[in-house]
Amino acid sequence: QQQVKQSPQSLIVQKGGIPIINCAYENTAFDYFPWYQQFPGKGPALLIAIRPDVSEKKEGRFTISFNKSAKQFSLHIMDSQPGDSATYFCAASRTSGTYKYIFGTGTRLKVLA
């Protein structure tokens, strides 16, 4: 019940394409869903986050779609650029208690020039 399943494991798109990364969770007590971007040798950096009271959130070229009934959420990167090449992690947490994150296994994205 604590798992967050992420797919695909890796993704290659052409510049300007729209990569989509999907995550699914089981624990209905989760109510905060962030996405992190990680470059090699660096720590994860927060990209965008969503709460279950909305179905979509956009920040710049990044969009989260959230389906509460299906317990799924996804990240879309519009007009992807080579600089977006990184590993992306979804996560889930409860906004009570420790607020610890349960992370997915990551998606390695490569955007070809």
Place this chain on the structure above:
Amino acid sequence: DTGVSQNPRHKITKRGQNVTFRCDPISEHNRLYWYRQTLGQGPEFLTYFQNEAQLEKSRLLSDRFSAERPKGSFSTLEIQRTEQGDSAMYLCASSMTPPGNTEAFFGQGTRLTVV
């Protein structure tokens, strides 16, 4: 303030040795977390502090691991009698307590290699 700072960035140690890592959180953040990330995996929660109190420890945190946060400022993570399976990136994150911004900000990590 430039964010969460972790030292050292890299540590190579022989099996059986003790190692200690340090994390300096963002100054106004009273919550501090340690995570462990192995190659090709997402970070896994190890332990959590609110101010100086250690409020939760994962079952991943064996008896060889100990963490402290004296005075509620910086934190240290010590691993005693290191094993090859301890090789990983150790990440520290900090955040505020509600109603402050509860988003977690991560440091760059300490990469441990046990040989």
